Amino acid sequence: MNTPVLTSTEHDSLHWRIFCQLAGTRDVIFYYEGYFSQAIIAAVSDAVKMRTEHIGTGGMTRRRLFSSFIEMTQNIIHYSVDAYTRDDGEHFNNEVRHGSICISMRDGRYHLHCANPVHHDVALQLREKLEHLRTLTIEDIKREYKRTLRAETPESSKGAGLGFLTMARDASEPLEFEFTPLGHGDNVLFFLKATI
Amino acid sequence: MKNIFIPASASSPEVDFRFDERLLSLKGEAYPENAALFWGELISAVRSFTENDASRECITINVGLAYFNSSSTKMLFSLFDMLNEKAAAGTPVTLNWYHDADDDTIYEFGQELCEDFTELDFQNHALQTDGGHTSF
Numbered sequence: 001m002n003t004p005v006l007t008s009t010e011h012d013s014l015h016w017r018i019f020c021q022l023a024g025t026r027d028v029i030f031y032y033e034g035y036f037s038q039a040i041i042a043a044v045s046d047a048v049k050m051r052t053e054h055i056g057t058g059g060m061t062r063r064r065l066f067s068s069f070i071e072m073t074q075n076i077i078h079y080s081v082d083a084y085t086r087d088d089g090e091h092f093n094n095e096v097r098h099g100s101i102c103i104s105m106r107d108g109r110y111h112l113h114c115a116n117p118v119h120h121d122v123a124l125q126l127r128e129k130l131e132h133l134r135t136l137t138i139e140d141i142k143r144e145y146k147r148t149l150r151a152e153t154p155e156s157s158k159g160a161g162l163g164f165l166t167m168a169r170d171a172s173e174p175l176e177f178e179f180t181p182l183g184h185g186d187n188v189l190f191f192l193k194a195t196i
Numbered sequence: 197m198k199n200i201f202i203p204a205s206a207s208s209p210e211v212d213f214r215f216d217e218r219l220l221s222l223k224g225e226a227y228p229e230n231a232a233l234f235w236g237e238l239i240s241a242v243r244s245f246t247e248n249d250a251s252r253e254c255i256t257i258n259v260g261l262a263y264f265n266s267s268s269t270k271m272l273f274s275l276f277d278m279l280n281e282k283a284a285a286g287t288p289v290t291l292n293w294y295h296d297a298d299d300d301t302i303y304e305f306g307q308e309l310c311e312d313f314t315e316l317d318f319q320n321h322a323l324q325t326d327g328g329h330t331s332f
Binding site: 070077 | 205206207227228229263265266267269270273296298299300301308312
């Protein structure tokens with residue numbers, strides 16, 4: 001019996017070095033890809049808080065970053081179509097879904113990116129909402145936030161329909177988004193970016 | 197009415213509802229996975245307390261939340277709506293709203309509550325920051 005020989009070790013460590021270098025030059029302060037659960041979000045939140053406190057980010061920026069981070073990761077938990085457990089009602093409190101999140105810094109500003117697969121139909125709804133938000137000024141956003149806070153929660157929402165508005169309110173630039181085909185099935189990959 | 201005490205978790209606040217003392221307190225951070233479930237149970241408990249309460253003595257609610265996510269925001273709004281109705285029906289309700297002095301978001305949300313729920317005796321308390329943690 002021959003044991004397979006690992007010949008890719010050098011390759012692996014080279015790739016790892018390149019990955020670390022890229023992360024360093026892009027000032028990536030946090031990156032995670034995989035399944036998200038509430039416990040993972042809470043743990044990652046700690047890491048994000050420590051890191052931003054350590055580099056001396058101001059209190060309000062830190063809060064805004066944290067808020068957008070929570071909204072994004074909870075969106076992944078609630079809406080990514082790549083679920084580890086089926087959403088059959090019973091598992092509603094134990095949702096685990098796949099996605100990725102990245103926090104980087106450039107020119108003194110934080111960039112939050114997230115990505116997760118969504119169904120094509122959901123993508124259409126998201127596009128409509130986000131395109132609308134991009135046309136609004138910060139005053140419009142605050143007005144719409146107030147209106148939504150007092151309105152009935154839309155049926156499609158597992159939260160309050162306030163998530164994107166909260167992110168748009170906390171961001172210093174309009175939210176950016178993109179959908180890319182996944183090449184199989186009815187799903188597309190949804191990318192969202194907030195600049196704090 | 198049984199009092200409710202729920203210790204804080206990483207993503208949910210400490211809940212200390214002492215119905216017998218007419219003192220309700222919330223402190224910590226609130227981003228529970230299922231906000232409708234977490235807050236829904238508390239809101240039902242408060243509703244059943246206010247509906248069965250004939251006393252006209254003041255009810256006090258202390259809220260020192262350092263952060264709440266968007267879905268909790270909506271549920272908090274419902275909670276204060278209910279307390280506002282209780283106040284309108286003749287039982288004074290004091291809302292002590294605590295926030296870090298430099299936290300505009302939580303301060304502004306307090307102002308929204310103050311604007312909408314005019315029956316509440318709204319008291320704003322700006323706390324000096326000690327590294328982002330709110331305490332009272």
